[in-house]
Amino acid sequence: MNHWLLKTEPETYAWQQLGSTPEPWNGVRNYQARNFMQQMQVNDLAFVYHSGKERQIMGIARVVRTAYPDAEDTRFAVVDVVHERPLPQPVTLAALKAHPDLQDLLLIKQSRLSVMPISADAWQMILALTIS
DNA sequence: GCCAACGTTGGC
């Protein structure tokens, strides 16, 4: 299983709106992000990150349908996700940037990318940050 | 509100 991070502006679509009904993760208009989405498998888990004013990881989503064309623009793709579980505490971008072993995160190195893979190690380190 | 990063567009 692979791990991912999905970025969203909470004013447009917020983590709190995601429930058990499959939600198309649409609106991605970047080929690098699309290519990552096309690698997602059913039951992969993804952090959901709020950009803008919040700048923190809110919770975890689960992929329930692999990539298919975005009806609004078939050059791009969407996957369907559902709510998996919230984080006990959101993990802020500042906390990620302060962690010496997380400096290779694409969230930090490539701030405009909206869909990205998260290594298994990084996934565990980020989860550990929610407990401390 | 500003600006860096970076993707896209269009003239050549």
Next chain:
DNA sequence: GCCAACGTTGGC
């Protein structure tokens, strides 16, 4: 095919 101009994203 190159590159300048421009638009968008997103952190600060």
